[in-house]
Amino acid sequence: MSSNQDLQKRRDAALARGQTNLLPVFVEKAENAELWDVAGRRYIDFAGGIAVLNTGHVHPRVRAAVERQLGKFSHTCFMVTPYESGVALAEKLNAIVPISGPTRSMFVTTGAEAVENAVKIARSFTGRSGVIAFSGGFHGRTMMCMGLTGKVMPYKSSFGPMPGEIYHAPYPMAYQGVTEKQALGGIASLFKVDIDPQRVAAMIVEPVLGEGGYYVAPPAFLRGLRDICDKHGIVLIADEIQSGFARTGRMFAIEHAGVEPDLITMAKSLAGGFPLAAVTGRQEIMDAPEPGGLGGTYAASPLATEAALAVLDVIEEEGLTGRADAIGEILRDGLEALSGELECVGDIRGLGAMLACELVTDKSTREPDPELTAAVMREAAQRGLVLVTCGMYGNVIRIMVPLTASDAIVREGLDILVECLRDLSARRAVA
Numbered sequence: 001m002s003s004n005q006d007l008q009k010r011r012d013a014a015l016a017r018g019q020t021n022l023l024p025v026f027v028e029k030a031e032n033a034e035l036w037d038v039a040g041r042r043y044i045d046f047a048g049g050i051a052v053l054n055t056g057h058v059h060p061r062v063r064a065a066v067e068r069q070l071g072k073f074s075h076t077c078f079m080v081t082p083y084e085s086g087v088a089l090a091e092k093l094n095a096i097v098p099i100s101g102p103t104r105s106m107f108v109t110t111g112a113e114a115v116e117n118a119v120k121i122a123r124s125f126t127g128r129s130g131v132i133a134f135s136g137g138f139h140g141r142t143m144m145c146m147g148l149t150g151k152v153m154p155y156k157s158s159f160g161p162m163p164g165e166i167y168h169a170p171y172p173m174a175y176q177g178v179t180e181k182q183a184l185g186g187i188a189s190l191f192k193v194d195i196d197p198q199r200v201a202a203m204i205v206e207p208v209l210g211e212g213g214y215y216v217a218p219p220a221f222l223r224g225l226r227d228i229c230d231k232h233g234i235v236l237i238a239d240e241i242q243s244g245f246a247r248t249g250r251m252f253a254i255e256h257a258g259v260e261p262d263l264i265t266m267a268k269s270l271a272g273g274f275p276l277a278a279v280t281g282r283q284e285i286m287d288a289p290e291p292g293g294l295g296g297t298y299a300a301s302p303l304a305t306e307a308a309l310a311v312l313d314v315i316e317e318e319g320l321t322g323r324a325d326a327i328g329e330i331l332r333d334g335l336e337a338l339s340g341e342l343e344c345v346g347d348i349r350g351l352g353a354m355l356a357c358e359l360v361t362d363k364s365t366r367e368p369d370p371e372l373t374a375a376v377m378r379e380a381a382q383r384g385l386v387l388v389t390c391g392m393y394g395n396v397i398r399i400m401v402p403l404t405a406s407d408a409i410v411r412e413g414l415d416i417l418v419e420c421l422r423d424l425s426a427r428r429a430v431a
């Protein structure tokens with residue numbers, strides 16, 4: 001069998017530089033919150049395939065559902081000859097989203113496609129073209145999503161021109177000194193300087209910023225967006241692709257604020273590792289596009305829709321919203337204790353088990369420390385913990401451990417992270 005090093009060499013020679021991998025860890029098998037590489041080394045998985053595995057790697061219920069489906073058929077195209085699981089999943093999503101009144105759903109394959117389609121639907125409904133997104137937001141790598149994303153490197157650099165009629169307002173980031181009042185003021189300023197609100201079709205917001213650094217939008221900010229959208233007839237889209245499916249202690253993060261969006265984009269943990277994404281929203285908006293205007297060849301793959309139905313059962317039956325709170329508490333307690341001890345731990349923030357730790361060179365200046373952050377990620381992998389980073393400056397460690405992980409596994413991973421931070425910051429102090 002090839003080693004991690006051999007596979008990394010082959011990978012570098014075969015794949016485009018732009019599609020990189022964060023760690024030279026080639027996976028052989030995975031189960032719940034653990035994985036094993038080709039050398040047989042065990043890792044605790046705090047990345048969860050970037051928030052895809054809220055129900056863990058290969059949950060037995062998901063596996064059984066997919067295997068059952070594979071015994072029947074793997075593809076027909078839901079837009080040609082559909083099947084019950086696609087209908088049942090739409091019914092289920094319509095029932096669980098925090099939107100009152102009649103709702104409808106549509107399926108695609110990736111998060112970026114869900115965002116693309118939410119914008120198409122909003123444009124079709126309003127007959128307008130402008131879209132407002134936020135600094136630090138991440139919405140995917142397709143053309144429209146790249147335009148909506150509020151971070152240049154590496155997502156936008158060299159890929160221009162950007163699609164038209166996209167405007168960015170500040171996202172509230174208390175640690176960076178951006179208050180919710182300033183963020184809302186940014187939208188007022190857009191309406192003065194850049195676009196008439198009557199030309200804006202949609203506003204898209206992550207209730208908790210994912211790639212942008214795990215900033216939690218204050219409820220008053222989300223209520224403010226709702227008011228602006230109501231006043232001007234703008235469609236409010238909540239991008240719950242990373243924050244959804246119990247991660248924050250509620251099924252959807254926006255529920256914490258008591259705000260109803262018009263449309264919700266979903267992907268990642270929806271189908272436990274199978275490629276599936278959805279848009280669910282108010283019926284009159286969702287039904288604006290003409291028949292055939294939405295969809296795709298692999299949209300609502302039967303393997304993925306069966307997996308998603310099993311995922312939703314697991315979230316409910318295993319009480320994963322409660323587990324998100326409990327896991328979040330363990331992680332927060334451990335990291336907050338460390339924050340008093342280490343100069344490099346600048347901020348700990350998040351909601352439920354969507355938790356992050358921002359690393360700085362100095363607590364008073366809050367100067368980002370992306371080098372230390374990358375070193376912690378590499379060192380943690382050496383010690384058997386898979387971590388990934390995020391943030392505008394690449395100096396935030398984010399945790400997306402499966403919500404099915406036991407307390408013991410969460411504590412074991414946390415201990416590795418804490419020891420890495422202690423050792424690397426001590427080495428830095430000596431150097």
Ligand SMILES: Cc1ncc(COP(=O)(O)O)c(C=O)c1O
Nearest residue numbers: 110111112138139140210241242
């Ligand atoms: C909030 C958010 N929106 C959209 C996307 C894009 O999803 P995908 O990578 O499946 O296209 C992501 C992916 O990280 C995300 O976190």
